[in-house]
Amino acid sequence: MSDPITVAIVGSGPAGFYTAEALLRSGRAVAVDIVERLPTPYGLIRGGVAPDHQTTKNVTRKYEEVALDPAVRYFGNVEVGRDVSLDELRDAYDAVVLAIGSPFDRPLGIPGEDKKGVYGAAAFVGWYNAHPDFRNLDPALDVHAAAVIGVGNVAIDVARVLVKTPTEMTKADLPDYAARAIQASPLTDVYMFGRRGPNDAKFTNVELREMGELDNCVPQLDAAQLPKTVEGEASDRDRRLKEKNLATLWEFTKRRADEKPKRVHFCFYAAPVAILGGERVEALRLERTQVVAGQARGTGEFFEVPCGLVLPSIGYRGAPLEGAPFDAKAGIVANRDGRVADGLYAVGWIRRGPTGVIATNRPDGVAAAAFIAADFVHGRKPGRPQLEALLASRRVQAISFAEWKKIEAAEIAAAPPGAPRRKFATVADMLALVDES
Ligand SMILES: Cc1cc2nc3c(=O)[nH]c(=O)nc-3n(C[C@H](O)[C@H](O)[C@H](O)COP(=O)(O)OP(=O)(O)OC[C@H]3O[C@@H](n4cnc5c(N)ncnc54)[C@H](O)[C@@H]3O)c2cc1C
Structure with missing residues (x-):
């Protein structure tokens, strides 16, 4: 049998795993190593998808x-760019696939963004999902009103997690520190702002409808902002989704503000222009907009909403990785349909930008595996032993998949009644568990 093609996949989110799966199915002999900076696998499935959407x-x-396929090996707690360089990986493996996602918040670009009380979704979602990078965010939740900027599913997640009751969160894996902070908060009103109109909002309908079914919180929306029908060009599928959302939003206009103790206000045609206050956020200043040819244009009419928390949820962006060309404008690794350079490929959010659902990443993995099968008939480079030697020489403690399963078992064993797990929120705690078992 010919030598297997050695492939390193950098990142263990959906795009990384779909690539590994497609390589296993490619009909070629492959040896696939998944290199992940955290001890824990699965990227945004663990650290992004809402804790109450198990x-x-x-x-x-x-x-x-x-x-668990014998051709695959997991190297957790190994960061490319810190523990091993991309050039070293390319030297060791026939093919390297970048699946590193887009982990940073796109800035709003308005004055006041640096005030205490402003937390981008990547950070805030990471905090309530026990992502080790954000464990110490300690957001100031001692506020009565919050402004979520953005009208997509991430914005809805953020708003919902803030207003759900402890009972509604019983089956979630919200970490204790976040549950305590959210429950201690006097928050009663969450405002969601979209620059454009309801037709342009990117909610999926299940997520939107859920906002009308919460125990303690009622959606609010001014009927004057809603069109009677879906306007503009759209594919049949998009039009159906928009019609469903519009019907749901019309239902929301019938809800009374005093029905429940908390409210989520859907506010369209409003563009944030400044975050006001001293050291801390005190209000958000917005400009009313109108939509012309699909673009939001300011009308010159301004208003302010008092709030102590501003949570921009307007999208993510990737970061450059040394050794890979970066398209700074798009915030992605520069690539042509997933090809970056000889033996170097990109998949998922770092290839396309931060859009789409989990399954949207699958075709990227299939395409990268097809490129690799076309580019290599059999392997030439050693792959795994060379990486292991590098890591050993630098005393990097790589976490195997069996060790991750120990972390997972400990999280499941520690879960409160009804909850799926109690997550470790620091790398040190995860490594200590592995070391002692
Ligand atoms: C808040 C939020 C909620 C979402 N909710 C849903 C949902 O409910 N349903 C749905 O279908 N989709 C949801 N999505 C979308 C979905 O999560 C993404 O489509 C998907 O995770 C993108 O996959 P990816 O593999 O490209 O990136 P990621 O999932 O981000 O994975 C990237 C991985 O690479 C690792 N990495 C980064 N840099 C390095 C490095 N230098 N070395 C080694 N490893 C590295 C990261 O730690 C991470 O594990 C959500 C997204 C967000 C942001």
Whole structure:
């Protein structure tokens, strides 16, 4: 049998796992190593998808089957760019696939963004999902009103997690520190602002409808902002989704503000222009907009909403990785349909930008595996032993998939009644658990 093609996949989110799965199915002999900066796998499935949407996370069972294939090896707690360089990986492996996602918040670009009380979704979602990078965010939740900027599913997640009751969160894996902070908060009103109109909002309907079904919180919306029908060009599928959303939003206009103790206000045609206050946020200043040819244009009419918390949820962006060309404007690794350079490929959010659902990443993995199968008939480079030697020489403690399973078992064992797990929120705690077992 010919030598297997050695492939390093950098990043263990959906795009990384779909690539590994497609390589296993490619008909070529492959040896696939998944290199992940955190001890824990699964990227935004663990650190982004909302803690109260556990069924969405079930897809990891499929990824686990891939990880357990004898041709696949997991190297957790190994960061490319810190523990090993991309050039070193390319020297060791026939092919390297970048699946590193887009982990940073796109800035709003308005004055006041540096005030205490402004937290981008990447940071805030990471905090309530126990992502080690954001464990110490300690957001100031001692506020009565919050402004979420953005009208997509991430914005809805952020708003919902802030207003759900402890009972509604029983089956979630919200970490204790976040649950305590959210429950201690006197927050009663969350405002969601979109620059354009309801037709342009990117909610999926299940997520939107859920906002009308919460125990303690009622949606609010001014009927004057809603069109009677879906306007503009759209594919049949998009039009159906927009019609469903519009019907749901019309239902929201019938809800009374005093029905429940908390409210989420949907506010369209409003562009934030400044975050006001001293050291801390005291209000958000916005300009009313109108939509002309699909673009929001300011009308010159301004208004302010008092709030102590501003949570921009307007999108993510990737960061450059030394050794890979970066398209700074798009915030992605520069690539042509997933090809970056000889033996170097990109998949998922770092290839396309931060859009789409989990399954949207699958075709990227299929395409990268097809490129690799076309570019290599058999392997030439050693792959795994060379990486292991590098890591050993630098005393990097790589976490194997079996060790991750120990972390996972400890999280499940520590889960409060009804909850799926109690997550470790620091790398040190995860490594200590591995070391002592
Ligand atoms: C808040 C939020 C909620 C979402 N909710 C849903 C939902 O409910 N349903 C749905 O279908 N989709 C949801 N999505 C979208 C979905 O999560 C993404 O489509 C998907 O995770 C993108 O996959 P990816 O593999 O490209 O990136 P990621 O999932 O971000 O994975 C990238 C991985 O690379 C690792 N990495 C980064 N840099 C390095 C490095 N230098 N070395 C080694 N490893 C590295 C990261 O730690 C991470 O594990 C959500 C997204 C967000 C942001």
